Amino acid sequence: MAEAVKLPKMSDTMTEGVIVKWNYKVGDSVKSGDVLAEVETDKATMDMEVYAKGSILYLVDEGSTVPVDGVIAVVGTAGEDYQSLLSGAPAAATPTPAPVAEKTAETPVAQPTVSAPAAVSAPPVASGDERLKASPLAKKLAQDKGVDLSQIQGTGENGRIVRKDVESFVPGTQTEAAPAVVQVSGTESFEEVAVSQMRKTIAARLSESKFTAPHFYLTMEINMDKAVAAREQMNAVSEVKISMNDLVIKAAAAALRKNPKVNSSWLGTKIRYNHHIHIGVAMAVDEGLLVPVVRFADQKGLSQISAEVKDYGKRAKEKKLQPQDWAGNTFTISNLGMFGIEEFTAIINPPDACIMAVGAVKDTVGVVNGEIKPVKTMKVTLSCDHRVVDGAIGAAFLNTFKEYLEEPVKMLV
Numbered sequence: 001m002a003e004a005v006k007l008p009k010m011s012d013t014m015t016e017g018v019i020v021k022w023n024y025k026v027g028d029s030v031k032s033g034d035v036l037a038e039v040e041t042d043k044a045t046m047d048m049e050v051y052a053k054g055s056i057l058y059l060v061d062e063g064s065t066v067p068v069d070g071v072i073a074v075v076g077t078a079g080e081d082y083q084s085l086l087s088g089a090p091a092a093a094t095p096t097p098a099p100v101a102e103k104t105a106e107t108p109v110a111q112p113t114v115s116a117p118a119a120v121s122a123p124p125v126a127s128g129d130e131r132l133k134a135s136p137l138a139k140k141l142a143q144d145k146g147v148d149l150s151q152i153q154g155t156g157e158n159g160r161i162v163r164k165d166v167e168s169f170v171p172g173t174q175t176e177a178a179p180a181v182v183q184v185s186g187t188e189s190f191e192e193v194a195v196s197q198m199r200k201t202i203a204a205r206l207s208e209s210k211f212t213a214p215h216f217y218l219t220m221e222i223n224m225d226k227a228v229a230a231r232e233q234m235n236a237v238s239e240v241k242i243s244m245n246d247l248v249i250k251a252a253a254a255a256l257r258k259n260p261k262v263n264s265s266w267l268g269t270k271i272r273y274n275h276h277i278h279i280g281v282a283m284a285v286d287e288g289l290l291v292p293v294v295r296f297a298d299q300k301g302l303s304q305i306s307a308e309v310k311d312y313g314k315r316a317k318e319k320k321l322q323p324q325d326w327a328g329n330t331f332t333i334s335n336l337g338m339f340g341i342e343e344f345t346a347i348i349n350p351p352d353a354c355i356m357a358v359g360a361v362k363d364t365v366g367v368v369n370g371e372i373k374p375v376k377t378m379k380v381t382l383s384c385d386h387r388v389v390d391g392a393i394g395a396a397f398l399n400t401f402k403e404y405l406e407e408p409v410k411m412l413v
Contacts, residue, residue, distance in 0.1 A: 002076030
C-alpha cells in the first residue's frame, strides 16, 4: 500500500522547510533509514531520512517550501494509485526565483529562464553564464530585502549562498570567503575503572561535608620575603631540609593556639573546641587523597615537622599508612603551591570546622614602607563551617597566621 512521506519537524521552532535536494528520483527504490533529501529549516540544512520501504511514486519539486507535516513524497508499489494521498494534503509552495538589480543603462538584466509573473525578474547570472548557487530560502530573503545575490559571497557547500549570508550581507562590502573546513577523523574510545574503596570513602565524606556544612571562604595575601629568607638560613644549618609547607604547618599551629575557636568541630547538638592541635596534611596518591596527621604540631619544631611529613609522604606512596595515621585531625591544610596553583578553595575535611588552601609563592610587585618593590607573595583561602566559625573568627585566625609568616621569628619563641 502506498504511504505518504510527510515533512517532519526538524527543530523546535520549525514551521516549514525547503526541499533543497532529492537524493533519489521517482522510480528509485528506498528502504527505512535512507537519506531521502536535504531540507533547509529555519536553523540549518539537514538530512531527512525516510522510514517507508518501496518505490518512489511521487516527489515535490526541489526548491518547494512545504509546511511541517505536509506530504513531500509517496512510496509504494510501482503503478499503484497514490492520488488519494495527495488530495487534502497541504499544498507545497512553488519555488520563487530571486530578484535581480533594477534595469538601468549600466546594469544589463538576464533573460528569464523560468515562467513567472511579469513583475518578477529572473535570477541573476554570474560570469560565464553560470547560475548563482543559492538556497531557495536565501533567494526569497534576498528578494524581500532587495539584495543582488551576485554581490554576495556564499559560505555554503561549493560556494552556495545560504540564509545567513543574505542576513549578514552589508551593501557595499564583500564578504570574505570562509576558510576551508578540514575534516578530521578519529576513533572515539574510553575505559571504565571500578571505583576503589578509597575513592568511595573520599566521595562519601566530601559530598557529605560540602552539602551538609555551610561553607564560606576567606582569602588573604601574605608577604613571604622574610619567610623565604628564614627558610634559606634554616636549611643552611638544619640536617633535615625545611620546606615552605613545613613553615605553613608550624605557623598554622601557632595561630590555632591563639585562635582556639577555629580548632573546633560541629557535633550536631554540641560544638567541640579542641585543646590539642592535630593538623591534617592533604597528600595526593594514585587512588585519591590521604590526610595523615601531624599531632601536637604546635609543640614540635620545624625539623620534627619536616621529618614527620616526609615520612608520611614516603609511606603514602608505598601504601603503608595505617588508619591511625590519618585519624584525629582538628584542622587541615591543603597545599597545591608546588604544582603552580596560585589560589583555590578546598572542601572541609570532617570533623574539622576549617581547612586552609595554600597557593604558590610567586614573585610580584608590592608597596613596602611606602616604596614599590619586588616582593614574594602567597595567597591562602580558609574554608569555614559557618555553623561553628563566623567571619570575624576566621579573619582573626588568618591575620595571626599572616603575622607569623611575615615575621617568622615570632613563631619560634
